[in-house]
Each structure stands twice: as structure tokens, then as C-alpha cells.
Amino acid sequence: MELIEKYQSLFMQYATDIGMRILAAIAFWVVGRWLIHLVVRIVQSSLERQKVDHTVLRYVGSIGSVTLNVLLVVGILGYFGIQTTTFAALVAAAGVAIGMAWSGLLSNFAAGAFLIVLRPFKVGDYVCAGGVTGTVREIGLFTTSIDTPDNVMTIIGNGKILADNIQNFSTNSFRRVDLKVQLSGAADCHAAMKLLCEKVGTVANVVEKPAVDVEILEFTLVGPVLAVRPYCHTDHYWQVYFDSYKMVMDSLAQAQFPAPMPAQAVFVHQ
Secondary structure (H helix, E strand, O other): OHHHHHHHHHHHHHHHHHHHHHHHHHHHHHHHHHHHHHHHHHHHHHHHHOOOOHHHHHHHHHHHHHHHHHHHHHHHHHHOOOOHHHHHHHHHHHHHHHHHHOHHHHHHHHHHHHHHHHOOOOOOOEEEEOOEEEEEEEEOOOEEEEEOOOOOEEEEEHHHHHHOOEEEOOOOOOEEOOEEEEOOOOOOHHHHHHHHHHHHOOOOOOOOOOOOEEEEEEEOOOOEEEEEEOEEOHHHHHHHHHHHHHHHHHHHHHOOOOOOOOOOOOOOOO
């Protein structure tokens, strides 16, 4: 009977000790997570006051959050009596194995660091990267998120972006809008070119310099094809694109230019 009471006492003692440690670990985790969030927010706010780019802010926040969470887990394991040196050795060994298996993931991480340092684009730029065209939403540790013009968020590995060509449409102050206008063979081509050059230049958000280009691009069986090229900022590209076509249609119709229609001459020999 005394032996049973002794074991019950030991069991209660160990259960109480383990329960207290578990409660303390939960408290450490909750408080630690709150402190990590607070520290990351303070660092980001400090960098934001120094007018650091939002891309760098998010990148620093991600790295800081991951690093502090790993340290928090190591600290909690150490509180439970687990040797952190052994844990670190296991993490290092696992890191080597994972690194060999996930070399692509690590290459994305390295590419993300280069994207931050080289800065070929930043959050908010309209780019073509990794075969995807759209507005950059976020540059993360391993991937970059881009919103396409049809409002679909596309996630691309940073390694693919850095290995491919990058087009940044937001860097320069303006870009060219390429339009094609088919004229009838019976139309006065020079009069149409002069008219379109004046009218398209009045479309909203078309810049004055460079001026609108209107040239003969090619000839078809219907008639000459004009290249109409206004210039605008990237933010207004699609608005200028569609409004210019509307202006072309209305201007040619009001000036009573003949509509382009395919025609064939048939000669009958008897």
C-alpha cells in the first residue's frame, strides 16, 4: 500500500512538473509570438519613416519573422531540457539533406536576395517577368506575386524571374502604343495621315512629346495600312489604346473616308 502511494505521489509530482512546463511553454510561445510581431512592426515602421522602399520592408519583415520564430522554438526546446547543440546539429544535417533535395527552393531564395539588391523592379511596377505580365504585388523570400491585367494573382519562383528577361514598363516616363489602321485603296492616304495625327494627339493622357507618329506600315489588297503610334505613361496605356481606336473610327467616319472593303476584279474571256 505504501509502495502504491509512493508511486502515486511520484506520478503526481512528475505530472504537475510536466503540466507546469507545458503551460509555461504555451505562455512563452504566445508572449514570444506577440513580441516577435511587435519587434518586426517596430523595425518596419522605423524603416518606413526613413522612406525605405516597400519591397525591402516586406523582405526584411519576412526574414526577421522567420529567424525570430526559429530562435523562439529553440528556446522553448531548451526550456524542456532538450540539448540545443544537438538540435542545432540535427537542423544543420537536415538542412544539408533538404538543401540537396530542394536545390530549386534555395535557388529561389538566393534569387530573391539578388532581386532585392539589384532592384530591377519594385512593388507596384508594371513588368513582364518570368513570362508573366502584370503589376508586382509582392517580392517574397522564394516567390514574387504579380497581378495580371485580368486581375489574376500569379506566383512565380524568383529563380525563374532572374534567369529570364525582365521588362519594366514603369521605369521610363512614357511608352509607345502601337495601333494599325486599315484604309481603303480609294482613300486619300496623306489626308488620312494628317487627320489622324491631329485627332489622336487630342486623346486624353497622350503626351505632347514625343508627338504622335502616323506612317504607312504596309500595303494589302484592300489598301494601305497605317501605323498610328501615340505615346503615354504606362498607367494610361489601355485607356489610350482603346480611346485612340475610337478616335480613329470617329475621325475617318466624320471626314467621310471610304470604308475599307476587300474587293476583287474578275475578268471573263470568251
